[in-house]
Amino acid sequence: MTIGVVDYGIGNLLSVCRAVAVCGGNVKVLSTPAEVPAVDRLVVPGVGAFGDCAAALRDQGFWEPVVAFAASERPFLGICVGMQMLFDVGLEFGQHQGLGILPGQVVEIDRLRPDGTVRKRPHIGWVGLQRPEGRTWEGTILEGTDEGTKFYFVHTFSAVPEVTSDRLADVDYDGFRVSAAVNRGNVTGTQFHPEKSGPAGLAVVSRFLKQ
Amino acid sequence: MREPRVIARLDIKSPNVIKGVRLEGLRVVGDPQALATKYYEAGIDELVYMDIVASLYNRNSLEDILRRAAENVFVPLTVGGGVRTVDDVHRLLHSGADKVAVNTAATRDPSLIKAVAERWGSQCMVLSVEAKRIGPGKWEAFTDNGREHTYRDVVEWVQEAASLGAGEILLTSVDQEGTKKGFDIELCRAVTAVVEVPVILSGGMGSLADARAAVKDGGADAIAVAHCFHYDLFSVGQVKEAVA
Numbered sequence: 001m002t003i004g005v006v007d008y009g010i011g012n013l014l015s016v017c018r019a020v021a022v023c024g025g026n027v028k029v030l031s032t033p034a035e036v037p038a039v040d041r042l043v044v045p046g047v048g049a050f051g052d053c054a055a056a057l058r059d060q061g062f063w064e065p066v067v068a069f070a071a072s073e074r075p076f077l078g079i080c081v082g083m084q085m086l087f088d089v090g091l092e093f094g095q096h097q098g099l100g101i102l103p104g105q106v107v108e109i110d111r112l113r114p115d116g117t118v119r120k121r122p123h124i125g126w127v128g129l130q131r132p133e134g135r136t137w138e139g140t141i142l143e144g145t146d147e148g149t150k151f152y153f154v155h156t157f158s159a160v161p162e163v164t165s166d167r168l169a170d171v172d173y174d175g176f177r178v179s180a181a182v183n184r185g186n187v188t189g190t191q192f193h194p195e196k197s198g199p200a201g202l203a204v205v206s207r208f209l210k211q
Numbered sequence: 212m213r214e215p216r217v218i219a220r221l222d223i224k225s226p227n228v229i230k231g232v233r234l235e236g237l238r239v240v241g242d243p244q245a246l247a248t249k250y251y252e253a254g255i256d257e258l259v260y261m262d263i264v265a266s267l268y269n270r271n272s273l274e275d276i277l278r279r280a281a282e283n284v285f286v287p288l289t290v291g292g293g294v295r296t297v298d299d300v301h302r303l304l305h306s307g308a309d310k311v312a313v314n315t316a317a318t319r320d321p322s323l324i325k326a327v328a329e330r331w332g333s334q335c336m337v338l339s340v341e342a343k344r345i346g347p348g349k350w351e352a353f354t355d356n357g358r359e360h361t362y363r364d365v366v367e368w369v370q371e372a373a374s375l376g377a378g379e380i381l382l383t384s385v386d387q388e389g390t391k392k393g394f395d396i397e398l399c400r401a402v403t404a405v406v407e408v409p410v411i412l413s414g415g416m417g418s419l420a421d422a423r424a425a426v427k428d429g430g431a432d433a434i435a436v437a438h439c440f441h442y443d444l445f446s447v448g449q450v451k452e453a454v455a
Contacts (some may be wrong), residue, residue, distance in 0.1 A: 011331065014281050014307045022283065048332035111407070120409050120432060122334045122378050123214055126256055150214075152256075152287060154309075155336045174213055196287050196309065198254070 001210065002097065004030045004039030006066065008056045011047040016079065019195035036065035038076060041208065044171060046081030050090030050106055050157060053081045063099070072102045075211040076187045077141070083182065083189025084159050092157050096180050099188055101160035109155075114175040126197075129169040129180055138166060141190075141207045149200050151192035152179070157184040170193040185211075212269060215426045215454040216256040219440050220413060221246060223262045225272040227273040232389035234263070234341070234356035235381055240441045243276045250440060251284045253447035258288050259312070259381065259435055261339075261413075263356055265293025281287035281307025291339050291381070297326050304331065312339040312381050315354040316359040318368070321375055329376070330378025330449045333408075338377035340365060342398055343385045344365060350398055357385035366401050373406045381435065387415025394421055399429030411435050419445060419453040426454045 003025040005016055013029060020027045020043070030036055044066060046053045055062050070076045070086075090096045090106040098106070100198050113119045128148040137143050143178045153171070161167050168181040177197070180188045188208070194201035221228045223245055228246055231237040238404045241248070258280070262273050273290070278290055290303050291312025317324050317338060327336040340351040341357050342365045344407045350365035359374050359430055361368075369380055382402055384395035394415045403410050413435035425431040434454065 005400060012280075012304045012307065012309065014305070015285065015309070016285075018281060020283060046331070047335065109419065118407050119215075120407060122408070124379065124409050124432070127214070152440055154287070156334070193287075196285060198251070198285055 001040045002026050002028050002029050002038070003041045003043060004036060004115060004125065005043045005122050006036070006062055006063050007031045008060045010053055010056055013045060015195040016043060016045050017090065017201060019205050023202055023209055025209045026112070027108060028197065029132045033061040033065045036069055042066070042074065042076050044076075044078045044082035044085070044087060046079065048081065050081055051094060051096040054085055054090065054096050057085070067099055067101065070099070070187050073186055075208060077194070077208050078189040080155065080191060080193060083191055084157060086162070086182065086187065086189050087159055090157065096168065097116075102166050102182060102184060104166070106159050108158050109158050109173065109178070112177050119174050119176065122154055122156045123173050123178070124154045126152055126172040127180075132164070132167045132170055135165070135168060138169070139202050140171060141188050141211065142181065143207055145200065145203060149188040151180070151190075151194070151197040153180070153192045155191060159189075175187055213432070215431065216411075216455060217450050218257040218259055218411060218433055218435045219246075219250040219255050219447070220259045220261065220437040222437065223260055223276065224264050224393050225262070225274065225276070228441070229263065230389065230437055233385055236254040237263070242307060244279050246441070247280045247284050250447060252285060254451070254453075255447050256433070257286055258284065260290045261289065261312070262292030263317070273303050274302060277303065277306040277308055289381075291337070295421055297323070297330065300331070304335070305444050310335050310337050310379070312337040314339040314341060317372065318354060318363060320353060321371060324375040324377050326371055328378065333376045333378030335342030336377050337379045337381050338369065338372040339381045339383070340369060341385050343396070344395070344398070348397065348401065350401070353385060363399070366405055369402050370405050373408050378408055379445050380406060380408060382410055382412050384414040388413070390415055391438060392430060394418060394425045394434070396424055396429040399425060403430035409433060419449060422450050422453045
């Protein structure tokens with residue numbers, strides 16, 4: 001079984017690849033779009049700005065193969081901006097088209113807290129996951145993870161899924177509801193970085209390999 | 212709820228982790244990989260590597276240290292010391308760093324901050340500040356382990372850097388560093404009052420009360436701890452509990 005990690009020139013793939021490898025996965029860094037259809041599982045990482053990531057994905061020809069992969073039955077994981085790009089549109093430095101795999105948009109975390117004080121951005125830190133009411137984690141990458149388990153987040157923008165049932169996990173950031181993980185069928189996204197979240201993160205990666 | 216992060220700071224004089232007082236009088240503490248692994252297993256939130264020699268000669272070995280860390284330490288890694296150009300940043304990120312801390316080069320040419328933030332996002336661009344108290348409620352930013360003046364006022368400098376895209380500030384008090392006499396809380400308050408990005412306070416922790424004060428009184432979003440961890444004065448768990 002091969003786990004493909006899409007290399008479209010954004011950021012550090014070392015940790016993602018290493019996390020998959022220590023969890024027993026056979027990692028393949030995909031530097032050309034033609035390699036995408038052949039893998040058994042796909043990981044789309046992403047750091048920086050939504051528009052830059054989306055442009056790089058498109059310019060390097062990964063856009064269609066990635067959308068096609070998500071439409072197959074095979075497990076798909078988007079991390080951080082890789083999760084954000086699953087949605088229709090991103091509103092970071094203008095309006096940018098996303099992959100449109102899940103309905104919704106990606107918005108800036110509100111500058112002010114409910115009490116009027118400033119909320120620090122980027123949002124950086126370890127936060128405990130909440131399970132949205134009525135959502136099960138059975139059969140997802142969070143199966144076996146306890147509610148409240150902390151994961152590492154670093155972001156200024158946050159996805160707002162249009163369909164409630166796509167929300168897999170949320171976290172509260174000083175009164176702002178962050179969509180921490182989303183899932184529909186074979187497609188999953190995490191706003192947090194499983195590859196930077198210690199043993200809890202590796203457990204999520206392991207679960208992804210077993211899906 | 213915002214939980215303050217507890218970060219272990221590893222000052223590197225390759226191939227070792229070293230520790231000094233006020234960034235001087237350095238002693239060898241141990242092997243970077245052994246310490247990184249130990250702190251990771253103890254539940255550390257992040258690691259910061261600072262190359263205190265920062266010569267070009269040492270670049271490769273710093274990258275090796277990072278690469279080894281990225282092999283089995285799955286928490287965010289920040290690296291600083293001698294980062295001069297966008298190319299330096301590129302190489303360090305590809306060696307396993309998640310964020311890069313810049314001091315000297317940014318004080319000489321602040322546009323580097325913008326260049327890094329635009330290319331990799333502001334979450335990647337940490338401004339490192341070595342602050343020395345020069346009067347009541349007044350601090351100057353230094354470079355080269357507190358030896359070189361920049362003649363920049365710390366409070367003004369952090370605002371300029373944040374406006375250029377610095378996504379986080381690693382604020383080291385040169386006066387307190389390695390003394391175990393407590394963080395410079397007033398410095399931290401002065402900085403957190405004027406920027407909207409997270410501030411990591413570094414330098415001087417000697418007790419759990421110091422850790423608490425950094426967060427509760429100083430408004431720090433994170434603390435960087437070296438001496439107390441290197442010499443086993445407190446466990447990672449104890450410090451995390453103290454700041455929670």
